[in-house]
Amino acid sequence: MQDGRNSVLESKSYSLQALLLSMGSIHLATAALGTLVALRIAAVGGSAELASLVAASYSLGFLLGCFYTYKPLANVGYVRAFAAAAALCAMFALLMSRTDSAASWVVARFVIGMATAGLYSVGEAWINDSAPAESRGRILAVYSTVLGGASVASQALVAFVAEDLAAGFVLMSATFCFAIVVLALTNVKQPAVKGHATVRLLPVFRYSPTAFVGTLVTGIVVTVFLSILPFQASTVGISSTTITVSIAMAYAGRILFQYPLGLISDHMDRRILIVAISLVASAALLLIALFVTGDGSALQGEPGIGVRLAATGISIVLGGTLLPLYAILMAHAMDRTDPVYVPSTAITLLFVYTFGGVIGPVLVAVISVLFGDALMDWAMFSLLFGFSIFAAWRIRQRAPVPSAEQAVIAPATATSVETLASEKRVHSVQSG
Secondary structure, rough: OOOHHHHHHHHHHHHHHHHHHHHHHHHHHHHHHHHHHHHHHHHHOOOOHHHHHHHHHHHHHHHHHHHHHHHHHOOOOOOHHHHHHHHHHHHHHHHHHOOOOOOHHHHHHHHHHHHHHHHHHHHHHHHHHHHHHHHHHHHHHHHHHEEEEEEEEHHHHHHHHHOOOHHHHHHHHHHHHHHHHHHOOOOOOOOOOOOOOOOOHHHHHOOOOHHHHOOOOOHHHHHHHHHHHHHHHHHHOOOOHHHHHHHHHHHHHEEEEEEEEHHHHHOOOHHHHHHHHHHHHHHHHHHHHHHHHOHHHHHHHHHHHHHHHHHHHHHHHHHHHHHOOOHHHHHHHHOOOOOHHHHHHHHHHHHHHHHHHHHHHHEEEEEEEEOOOOOHHHHHHHHHHHHHHHHHHHHOOOOOOOHHHOOOOOOOOOOHOOOHHHHHHHHHHHHH
């Protein structure tokens, strides 16, 4: 009897490892494509408006995919759904390697956005269902670490193919296919399809204006930083290697700082920490705005080594503050939310964050048309700095949540409705 139980546990452990490997591969390809697309547009002489439109199309596809693809995909079976969505990503990544058509890029990124949302929803629901209840939090933490490591590795792959960007799209297509192979060989019970909680914009704004506004601003700034700033940096003469190292260091900063910041936030008024890290991230954005102006000559040759090292440090600080901000804002919203509305609040904030990813590139496109590309970085600095002032003002308007009523922060990743709802149910139980 004990041997049978051990065999089942070993099988579940192997299946979870395969799921984590498969989702890590998906995240690697997704993160790499964001940089590859920006560099490819710059390489063919595309405009900032085109780079913004392509980034917005991906975010819009992801937004629609988060809320409308999970049930239809899951109803056909998780393995088939995952394989179909990953195959779509692979197909359109290959298309982008063979065309310079702006319309094709916009359509391809939209489809990849929808398919990627389906991949995360199916894969993360599967991980949640497969993880034993007593170790679900630990497994989600491992999953978050896997995504962080994949993000860093993605930029190494982009640097490897920087001289032949078309080959990079082919490599990412192969990575999507690898994820299909891994998951197709996984022998694990598929979870039942569950209903989604509803989006409740006005109630969530009333519960926590700081979390609502901060999530929107974070979605805007993160999307611009990861999807459009590489394009702008490339157009002013900064090398692909320098760009990919900077993005990789930002992802590494998230790995280094997310858990310490989370632990700190569990023992203080989170709004004070939100203000502090928003100000630090704003300062990093200000320095980046200074770096990417001009022709990039300050970063070139031996005299530019010191500047490149400074840029690396700035990227680590920016990634270590800006990228974990979503999780801290989410936890702050949970502090203000009745337990019954926890899943809806989590899903609403995912919607707001992803909507920020749609309007951010559109805002950049408008700024580029009216004032020129260089003002984009100053606009992102102003937006995040303005939020930090708003958050500081809110501290004076409302008393902090008693520490006994605070939620316990968990690693929140803006990838899927399924993981958010599961994580925040855990929060409501812990804080209740």
